Amino acid sequence: MPELPEVEAYRSLAEGAIGRLIDDAVATDVRFVRGRADPHVLCDTLVGAKFVAARRHGKLLVLDVEGGAHLGVRFGMTGRLVLDGTVGVDRLVYSSDRIEPAWDRFVVSFDDGGQLIVRDPRLLGGVELDPDEAALGPDALMLTPAQLRAALASSVAVKARLMDQRRLAGVGNLIADEVLWRAGLAPERRAGSLSPAELRRLHRHLRATLDDLVARGGSHTGDLMPERRLDGHCPRDGALLIRTRIGGRTSWWCPRHQH
DNA sequence: ATTGTGGCCTGCCCGC
DNA sequence: TGCGGGCAGGCCACAA
Helix, strand or coil: CCCHHHHHHHHHHHHHHECCCEEEEEECCHHHEECCCCHHHHHHHHCCCCEEEEEEECCEEEEEECCCCEEEEECCCCCEEEECCEECCCCCCCCCCCCCHHHEEEEEEECCCCEEEEECCCCCCEEEECCCHHHCCCEHHHCCHHHHHHHCCCCCEHHHHHCCCCCCECCCHHHHHHHHHHHCCCCCCEHHHCCHHHHHHHHHHHHHHHHHHHHHCCHHHCCCHHHCCCCCECCCCCCECEEEEECCEEEEECCCCCC
């Protein structure tokens, strides 16, 4: 599902929309428009303007609009970005590869005939005018060791804390499992109980894993991913993986080397 | 303030 | 062959 690597790919794709005159914007399903702004106001803000930048903050894509407005795009777990017919990410776990016109929830048309489309079979994603970026923690890809330590100052399970977008932004369920597996830390560990050495290890693995998965092209390309299933075994030591529920999410981890 | 829980949304897969 | 139930998880509203 779209975690940081997918949204980074979407951001890169969206750079191709910068500087082009927008002559139409349509929210085909009003439920896809989030936040306080009226759908018509949001669309009217775009028409006649241009995007001037494509940024990413965690899993939030922000398209800066000429004149000072910001268009926030969230992808939920099944959302795709399409620019001029090019899909941002080839394969999306848990989503469908079929093409249904009804799944095009938000369509921006340019005067050159091209289109920027947010496609989402389910409506878990959405677009929002001037999203509250301050509510998001520091981006996981730029996180310093001190910021990680601050984000984990809690008695909550370390995995739940890693996925809390207000503490650090960009880590979802699959990447949280992958990072903790690589770092050898049990997801159930209290976040605040990590020793300085463990914090350092986790920080290194977080950065390395994100770089790795961005390069490989998706959050589902982790080494643990193929074994996140019934009867799955640890790719490192062969132990039978444990399945538990942490922070409301299914978690797979190795009881032999994750402590 | 912090933390936990349930609901939203719907394609897909499994068992009957 | 069709059908219904359960599952997937990002995000938000709400409760304690």
